Amino acid sequence: MLRIVTDGSVDMPDGWAAEYQIDVLPLYVRFGERNFIPGVNMTSAEFYDMVRKTGKIPNTSLPSPGDVARFYRKIARKGDEILSIHLGSKLSGTYSIVQMAAKEMQQEFDISTFDSGAGSAALAYMCREARLLSREGFSMQAILARLEEIRQRLIVVLTVDNLEFARLSGRVNALQTALSSILKIKPIIVLQNGLLQMSEKVRTRQAAIERVIEYAREHFDAQAIYLSVVHAVDPGAAQAIIDRAKKVLNFKELIVMELSIPVAAHLGPGTVGLVAYPVERSIV
DSSP: OEEEEEETTBOOOTTHHHHTTEEEEOOEEEETTEEEOBTTTBOHHHHHHHHHHHTOOOEEEOOOHHHHHHHHHHHOOTTOEEEEEESOTTTOSHHHHHHHHHHHTTTTOEEEEEEOSSOBHHHHHHHHHHHHHHHTTOOHHHHHHHHHHHHHHOEEEEEOSOSHHHHHTTSSOHHHHHHHHHHTOEEEEEEETTEEEEEEEESSHHHHHHHHHHHHHHHHTTOOEEEEEEESSOHHHHHHHHHHHHHHOOEEEEEEEEOOHHHHTTTOTTOEEEEEEESOOSOO
């Protein structure tokens, strides 16, 4: 049997893990001497509250190769094949750890690893695509080719409400944060070559939301897409994007997800945006 594994940076609708048989390797965040598992013993609201009180962004505690190996042994049986799809290697060290574990376990399981180049809902979509293709009888080579196709055509575009969390995490300096606050600048952040980059700035929250949608329209025009609207404890902003998307984007499916803590920690509450890729696939 094919076991599909991803990590705790995934944003996945309720029920997908069971329906598509996806196993999630936990990622931890560390505040002082305490480790937390987002979504298990820490909510997003609790996380942001702790950051505000301490003035610090916690460290993400990466699993060790041994942790990954134990996880594989827990979810797989002898003879199983494992496909491990993870948070982009330029965003986290998780993928390199998984690669080490897979190499050490090559005598036990046939393990294929894939660098998503992204995170959040992109991981959920990739895992689902892999499962559906496996159920259709496609080979691992064909599945990996489809995942590569998604990675190449995927877009992630976000806007943040303010840059305070980015300043705390070291993503921007204090002067940039102060100037952006004074000028009420709303950055537009896009995924480029596996990194989240500030691509442009607009002057209002409404303009930022409009630009997020326009960015997607420029990329896909009338193509049918899978669309996920993602947000960090800001369902109102997510709904504004949904309302606009219904008018200008041709989506086959829309899911709404709260950003996982490992992804949202450096961007902060009020972050909102979308993840999308074309429905059409070259594998038939």
